[in-house]
Amino acid sequence: MRFALALAVLALPGLAFAQAVLPSTPAGEAARAYLEALNARDRATAAAFIKDRFPTSPIDGDGFVGFGRQVGGFDLVRVETATPTTLTALVRERYGEGYARLEIQTDPAAPGQIKRLDARVMPRPAEIPADPRLDDAALAKAVADKLALMGEDYSGVVLIARRGKPFAVFAQGLADRERKIPITQATRFRVGSMNKMHTAVAVMQLAEAGKLDLQAPLAAYLKDYPNVDWARKVTLHQLLTHTGGAGDFFGPEYDKNRDTLRTLQDYVVLHGARSPTFEPGAKWEYANYGYILLGRVIEVVSGQSYYEYVADHIFKPAGMTGSGFEPETTAVPDRAVAYEHVGDAYKPAGGLPWRGTSAGGGYSTAEDFLKFAAALYDGRLLDAAHLKLMTSPQAEDGRGGKYGYGLFIRTAEPPMVAHGGGAAGMNGDLRILDGGEGVIVTLSNVAPPFLAGRISQFVAERFSPQGERRPAIRP
Known part of the structure; x- marks a missing residue:
């Protein structure tokens, strides 16, 4: 039987x-x-x-x-x-x-x-309904339960806000495992590619000021770029949308030269003569090096270093006092140690850049990303026309999604713009729902595992646009 x-x-x-x-x-x-x-x-x-x-x-x-x-x-x-x-x-x-x-x-x-x-x-099968939208109190409890389930697998913070005011903030794990320093709301985390949002805002600010043209070729600003033919073809729009064929900078050459890559121009010297991965405009392919080049454009057009420009024109007006790009050799108060959890061991993450770049790798706090979201939508960083350009679909991402300028875009209700970041020892995610009605920030100092995006997706799928319990969304 x-x-x-x-x-x-x-x-x-x-x-x-x-x-x-x-x-x-x-x-x-x-x-x-x-x-x-x-x-x-x-x-x-x-x-x-x-x-x-x-x-x-x-x-x-x-x-x-x-x-x-x-x-x-x-x-x-x-x-x-x-x-x-x-x-x-x-x-x-x-x-x-x-x-x-x-x-x-x-x-x-x-x-x-x-x-x-x-x-x-x-994907979720069509006959299985989505989980229901929750009111704020129920959502906070659901996230607390999820974090308890994850336990030490998630080391980081989670912040959920409505109309700019946090209604749930969680911190768990250790910022420094050797010294047993716990993670708090003030902990600074390396944020990976989340800095691409700051780079895109900087480019849009310079466009708003009439100092650059998004449809102009790279060669209009980097006049001595080594690969002249490509620089004359690829536009800033294509670099912003990952459709220019710029490719990545991580790989064997990066590994060999990591400690000597101190400025954005150092990356251009290392990679500037190489060929593009495809002809500009031919397709979408995530390209870290394209955002290095945008950082150099910001420097040339503004007359400031990328780091000075972002500090003066983004961090300062937004009130982001916990964010920056100080090198790994500089002691930064409250900056978490970056770890990888492999096997039974937590080991310090390898391969960190000497300093973060316009493609990512700086540090920030959950509260600062909430401030950034508020400043992005209330006019402190961009006027309405350039905010709309940045947060509107500009390209298909090749996976059924859409990409704006430095942001992934979801047009379904509730609409959402977002960007994450992930590398050894760093993982984070920012999601802005319904024009700022909701903000979700997740930041972690342990990667792998990469769980920040999973938590923020869990929250986004249950966040109620009006703070009310709503029936499950049917497929």
Whole structure:
């Protein structure tokens, strides 16, 4: 007589599922073992699973645990297809909003061993409704519960505000693990590519002042740029929207020269002669180096260093007193130590730039990003026309989304502009909903795992535009 192993009951709002069970077949038993090992997020458990069940696994125990920390484990939603040696199931992340299709095939000659395993991310199925919008108190409690579930996997802050006033602020983890210094609301975090928003604002300010033309080629401002042909073709608009083919600057050359890259011009000297990754305007491809070049344009046009310009024209008028770009060799009060959580160890992050750039890598606080959002929308940083340009779709991002100037754009209700940042030891996300009605800031000093975006998405999907409890949004 066959029996089924109950793995989990997933209660989804507005939709009742029967108890999700796995069949007592070789494939079903293998799926159960995989989910139990993944959900444990334990190195020894992962190593035992790989040894006993999946000796041909392409990742080792550390990689297995790292993936578990990233998604928080999976809950079984339903089994979709099953034979004695194959199984397909729908699972949902515990930390994020994502679903995945789990596919397992066992070896007929050795039924206890997995021959193939794949967990492919997919959109929420149409028959499963979105989680309901929550009022502010309920949302704050939901976030507190999510952070408690994440535990030490998330080291950082979360700030949620309505109309410029925070109604939920959380801080957990350690800013300095060696000295046992806790993270607080005043902790300064490296923010990765979130600085691209500041660079875009600076460019728009100079355009507003009539000092540059967004449709002009790069060569109009960087007259001695080494790759003359490309500089004559690529426009500032294309650099702002990642459609210029500028490419990245991270890689072997960066690794060899990291400690000598002290100014934006140093990056141009290193990379300026290379060819573009594609012809300007041909497609969208995220390009860190393009924002280095925009930083150089800001310097040439304004007559100030990038750092001086941003401090004077963005940080100061917005009241962002906790933000800056001081080098890693400078002691900055309240700046968190950057860590990577790999295996069982927290180790200081490697590969940090000597100093942040116009492409990212500066530092800030959650409160400062709230101030930035307020100043962006109340006229202190841009006039209405240039704010509209920056926050309107300017390009398709190639993944079904839209990109403005230094911002990812969501036009569905409630509309949202956002940008995140992530690299070893730094992870953050800013989301501005409905023209400033809501602001979500997440900043972390531990990466991997990269959880800031998962938390901010969790909040954004439940934030009520009017602070009222609303029914679930149907697909």
